[in-house]
Amino acid sequence: MTLHPLKDEELKTHFTITYKPEAKYSYTAGQAISNFLKGLKEGKILGRKCPKCGKVYVPPRMYCEECFCPTSSWTQVSDEGVVMTAVASFISWTRDRLEEPEIVGTIRLFPSTSRDYVYPGLFHRICCSYEEVKNMKIFGRRVKARWRPTEKRVGSIDDIECFEVI
């Protein structure tokens, strides 16, 4: 058997079958995340606390993955935190080129300390310049959620526009 490496155009001269699956999904948010999304609509970031080890889960979870017991109470965490990492994307999710980079990263929310290996945190957009990402000045900066106006919130992670430096 000979193995043929080909260019995309060359592939068209051979038998290929093209098909587009029409799959649509309706994901349920579940017990914990439903309430989390409701909280976002009200401008709050909600977590669940484990009664045994005291860990606060944000995004919330109905159980503690280590103690394997039910988390017992809702607790509101701050919409402020620290930038743990940030990147600037010049490609879209389909790998098309973006003119303006999209800046995203992870945020360790308060209350937490820099010594925590696991902490309440979110993955989100960060409103800052490409330069601040490139020179890493954004790392460790204190940021706060920029919420969308109340009437525009729908109960989605998108109710937060981004995190911005305070």
Add this chain to the structure above:
Amino acid sequence: MRVNLKYRKVAAIGAGMTPFRRRFLETPQELAWEASRKALEEANLELKDIDCVVIGSAPDAFDGVHMKGEYLAHGSGGTGRPVSRVFVGGATGVMTAISAWYHVASGMCKKVLAVAEEKMSPGRPHPQAVFRYIWDPITEKPLNPNLIWIFAMEMHRYMHVNNVSKEEIALVSVKNKRNASVNPYAQLGGEITVDDVLRSEVLVWPVQLLDVSPVSDGAAAMVMVDGDVARRYTDTPVWIEGVGWTLDNTTWPNRELAYPRYLENAARMAYKMAGVERPQKEVDVVEPYDPFDYKELHHLEGLLLARKGEAPALLKEGFFDKDGDIPSSPSGGLLGVGNPIAAAGLMKVISIYWQLKGTADKMQVKRPVHTGVAQAWGDLMQASTVIVMRN
């Protein structure tokens, strides 16, 4: 000192691969068959000698076919035999070898064929779009992420915490593509410079085009047998002496990303089984998983072959070069050979197997080798698989 002797001894006696390329006309099954046939040939076995088959393949969406285990089965010699498919994300390739190991180590099978295949080219317009569905559908997907985002986030965190520069990381890409230039299976071998990497297209800062492994099609296969039968077929069996696989906290936005704890746990499990007490002194050759260049450094630290944050300095000194103290990715790794996900992981195990057997040809490292380690990593940033082999 080896701590667990309750298993049956397991040896690898044959391996085979297709070349890794961007687009193949062959179907996934044809690729699997090609690799399987070569592995059986090297082992001096025929399909009728095989007791069971293990298949490894990453998300079905890449090939665009569900039930990939069943789909690949006839090309992998599975008809009429016990067949199982393993899947642990990008860590699948090494897990396929580990799964073959436990089929034999348990005493259930004497001769096992392990086959890994991936065809990333069918997805249109780009396989990147398929990766969208590995994110959490409610808390992450609405932000329209692409896969490179998370690795860029991990890379940048690693650079920030350990004060590592882009230049230091680019050296991995330079080394691996150079190593791949003598690998007949490689897709992207060649001589490049640090400047080429730094001048390539910025995808998601700090990740640039030459920091990333390519999109590939390919298959790889290995034959693993019970220790008692190994010497009937070969004078140079390579022994599987330690295996380990673990998962870390799966909610990556909620934890530190600078150090791969998931890998340290898997490595310790494998080293303990193999009786490796001082990895940096005892491991002679290593194939850490390198879909991104920083990942090789990150993983060398997780494998305890360098202290936290010190892999870049060792790399610069030539410690991980082909003629260095611990040659790393002598095959050329995913950056040089290509990245058909599951097949790329098994390719890493095969590379170590050929090094220990002494049949790696132009890829053979200079110094004599006795203990080798292959590793893969997968899911978002939490799964790792490690295998320790000796000749």
